[in-house]
Amino acid sequence: xxxxxxxxxxxxVTGLLTARGHEPDLLLQHLIAIQLAYSYVPEIxxxxxxxxxxxxxxxxxxxxxxxxxxxxxxRGDYDVLFSDNITDRMAGSEALRQQLTKRLGVRLxxxxxxxxxxxxxxxxxGMCDQGPAMLVNGLAVTALTPKRIExxxxxxxxxxPLEHWPAKFFVVEDHIHxxxxxxxxxxxxxxxxxxxxxxxxxxxxxxxEASVLRGRGGAGFTTALKWRICRDSPGDxxxxxxxxxxxxxxxxxxxxxxxxxxxxxxxxxTLCAGIIGARKGYLYLRGExxxxxxxxxxxxxxxREQGLLGWDICGQPGFDFDIxxxxxxxxxxxxxxxxxxxxxxxxxxxxxxxxPYPVVSGFQGRPTVVNNVETFLAAARIVEWGGHWFxxxxxxxxxxxxxxxxxxxxxxxxxxxYPFGTPVSRVLEDCGGTGAQAVQVSGAxxxxxxxxxxxxxxxFEDLPTSGSFMVLGPDRDLMDxxxxxxxxxxxxxxxxxxxxxxxxxxxxALVEKVAAGKASAYDLxxxxxxxxxxxxxxxxxxxxxxxxxxxxxxxxxxxxxxxRLRPGSDFTPAFDLDAALAAARAITGRNDxxxxxxxx
Amino acid sequence: xxxxxxxxxxxxxxxxxPGQTLMDAALAAGAYIPHLCHNPELAPHGSCRVxxxxxxxxxxxxxxxxxxxxxxxxxxxxxxxASRRAILQMLFVEGNHxxxxxxxxxxxxxxxxxxxVGMLEPHFTHFFPRRDVDASxxxxxxxxxxxxxCELCVRASRDLDGKHxxxxxxxxxxxxxxxxxxxxxxxDSAFAATDRAAHVCPVGAILPKRGAYSVPIGQRLxxxxxxxxxxxxxxxxxxxxx
Numbered sequence: 001x002x003x004x005x006x007x008x009x010x011x012x013v014t015g016l017l018t019a020r021g022h023e024p025d026l027l028l029q030h031l032i033a034i035q036l037a038y039s040y041v042p043e044i045x046x047x048x049x050x051x052x053x054x055x056x057x058x059x060x061x062x063x064x065x066x067x068x069x070x071x072x073x074x075r076g077d078y079d080v081l082f083s084d085n086i087t088d089r090m091a092g093s094e095a096l097r098q099q100l101t102k103r104l105g106v107r108l109x110x111x112x113x114x115x116x117x118x119x120x121x122x123x124x125x126g127m128c129d130q131g132p133a134m135l136v137n138g139l140a141v142t143a144l145t146p147k148r149i150e151x152x153x154x155x156x157x158x159x160x161p162l163e164h165w166p167a168k169f170f171v172v173e174d175h176i177h178x179x180x181x182x183x184x185x186x187x188x189x190x191x192x193x194x195x196x197x198x199x200x201x202x203x204x205x206x207x208x209e210a211s212v213l214r215g216r217g218g219a220g221f222t223t224a225l226k227w228r229i230c231r232d233s234p235g236d237x238x239x240x241x242x243x244x245x246x247x248x249x250x251x252x253x254x255x256x257x258x259x260x261x262x263x264x265x266x267x268x269x270t271l272c273a274g275i276i277g278a279r280k281g282y283l284y285l286r287g288e289x290x291x292x293x294x295x296x297x298x299x300x301x302x303x304r305e306q307g308l309l310g311w312d313i314c315g316q317p318g319f320d321f322d323i324x325x326x327x328x329x330x331x332x333x334x335x336x337x338x339x340x341x342x343x344x345x346x347x348x349x350x351x352x353x354x355x356p357y358p359v360v361s362g363f364q365g366r367p368t369v370v371n372n373v374e375t376f377l378a379a380a381r382i383v384e385w386g387g388h389w390f391x392x393x394x395x396x397x398x399x400x401x402x403x404x405x406x407x408x409x410x411x412x413x414x415x416x417x418y419p420f421g422t423p424v425s426r427v428l429e430d431c432g433g434t435g436a437q438a439v440q441v442s443g444a445x446x447x448x449x450x451x452x453x454x455x456x457x458x459x460f461e462d463l464p465t466s467g468s469f470m471v472l473g474p475d476r477d478l479m480d481x482x483x484x485x486x487x488x489x490x491x492x493x494x495x496x497x498x499x500x501x502x503x504x505x506x507x508x509a510l511v512e513k514v515a516a517g518k519a520s521a522y523d524l525x526x527x528x529x530x531x532x533x534x535x536x537x538x539x540x541x542x543x544x545x546x547x548x549x550x551x552x553x554x555x556x557x558x559x560x561x562x563x564r565l566r567p568g569s570d571f572t573p574a575f576d577l578d579a580a581l582a583a584a585r586a587i588t589g590r591n592d593x594x595x596x597x598x599x600x
Numbered sequence: 601x602x603x604x605x606x607x608x609x610x611x612x613x614x615x616x617x618p619g620q621t622l623m624d625a626a627l628a629a630g631a632y633i634p635h636l637c638h639n640p641e642l643a644p645h646g647s648c649r650v651x652x653x654x655x656x657x658x659x660x661x662x663x664x665x666x667x668x669x670x671x672x673x674x675x676x677x678x679x680x681x682a683s684r685r686a687i688l689q690m691l692f693v694e695g696n697h698x699x700x701x702x703x704x705x706x707x708x709x710x711x712x713x714x715x716x717v718g719m720l721e722p723h724f725t726h727f728f729p730r731r732d733v734d735a736s737x738x739x740x741x742x743x744x745x746x747x748x749x750c751e752l753c754v755r756a757s758r759d760l761d762g763k764h765x766x767x768x769x770x771x772x773x774x775x776x777x778x779x780x781x782x783x784x785x786x787x788d789s790a791f792a793a794t795d796r797a798a799h800v801c802p803v804g805a806i807l808p809k810r811g812a813y814s815v816p817i818g819q820r821l822x823x824x825x826x827x828x829x830x831x832x833x834x835x836x837x838x839x840x841x842x
Contacts, residue, residue: 058780062769495775502690505773574725
């Protein structure tokens, strides 16, 4: 792409500001639009945004540097990001990536000389049931095969605009294989709010209380209590935020819920607003799901026309509420509610200090409810059909059902809904996860289960889960998984606190040392110690869970590491003296025995 | 002592005022909890994690945890000191901290806290990052090699000076201190030697030019007394100028 002239960029940014607004909260949204238009954020755009929004240049540049999908230097006309979750790798993404870079004559992370294309890796894009997947200029391309990659290579070389690429490349399937109380007949359920209006806010909250619904994001805070605290917290304004930033590797159920049942999610947000007294709501949609944006915007405008959003909703004077969609830009940490709020305010997604909690002081310092997509959907159903209906399933502490994203070595990857209390073995039977050697529940931050644990149940009492369920078949090497997760966390740590920022990088280096066959037993103990420190001393949940996978491999699958240890070595230094001589060998053109250190 | 308004720190009764954190109350009572990113003049931050203490089986940062009546708080125990030591070691290997070659030695809070928790070697593999030195300002120099990302300068410039001279950019291990100016250089920013931000750096990252060795090594702040007795660099600014 030719670098655009200052005047063109200035005009574009000015138009953007006029169209969407001058509030500093919109900074990230403007940056995303600029990135899309120019494949980077030009310095002149930073200048214009700074003067109009009243945000310092350094803060704008800091934002660009923080989010993986924003860049200070031009990417290619085609910005290709291969999803790099372990499930993509298991489906062969690495060979496909190499095929494409070879075909296009481009190196990973380096924009081609003619500016045509850049190929990089990105964290899980939420297409694990139809991977390997990639994003091209932010749009999801699924079900990659060597043939599809070859065709993509041709299209890129020929400079064919994305809108003229075969439509089937961009098809995203729903794959709902098991529907329970929430998903069955959901289409038939009223998207309207009549039942809520008949009940009134107090009785509707009563139904939620009776349901004992707990948040579906993983932490499991009681939803009715959260809404009540928010309602009762002092503030001149309140906000409803739907967390659709499902970045946990292996989860994609929120994508399906938003594709299939957007009305129910918006309905859940609207009745939350009616209960807590909010007039504004936000759907924070992860950047990886940008392909859904036009349709979601369309659903919102239809609901406005139907009188289900906007002023005097359903003719009720004073029931005013509207929803705006904000996009994320590639940051796993923004799934944490206070980091998400920072991001909504247009800042780097760094977790806030707590207390105060968002229900007391959230978006713009006002009381804010942040809930997962699935939580709002469940709330909509509960208000419609009653708390006791919902309570009829599940366990003592885990009412209702849970929607799982099942992927990996299974015959039928996709969405499965089960009552809480269902054993892991039952899910494996249904999805065709024959002979699994391990199941990773709740994503990279979750727990690695060995076959002896497959009788454990999905529930807050036993295995709390955000819904990610990745199956590792009998022939997999768990080393690949732990390397993938270590890299993921080192990439996604926000960098705020010391144990997470430094610890993740140290862990990644140690995992790589083991993989290279250079580690000793001492290094395994190091990994355990660093993991313990991260778990205890980190500032937020990202750091406290990031070493779980290493601990689980050490405890349950020790052979994964043990068989790679350097034989007869109690300690191997991190510094490789012989490797350090490589530069000298290259300069002198020597590679004889005398140019190498003797093996000790 | 009124037990309704006190907690116990390593067995010692510490009184507190409503709204105080564990750190506020401990410092007011003359009890030392090691810390780096905390400065009583600025809002608590909780990022360095050096001030972790154990409350009810969990580690929390004393600088952000609200004081509450009857809490049992453990601070100076072997396991907590070991955690702090590891955090200090992480900070040391992350940057380029070469004490013998640093003009801040003897008056550096990172070094003093490291001594206090018994850190004798860096333990972890050094990262040896490539970072710059910015000497563009007439009165001050910034050596980014020694920045520990405590954000004290960021907060002081923003909250006390009203200037926004500093910000944190990037993510994860690539997080770094940046300067608000057209060139990104300190000399082109609004920074002045009289700023509070010029006097809060706990390490040798933001240093005044000239007079580096006016106080000889061996007679500096923490050469004379341990940090648990004399407190922070910022609180001793006048005396500690080295």
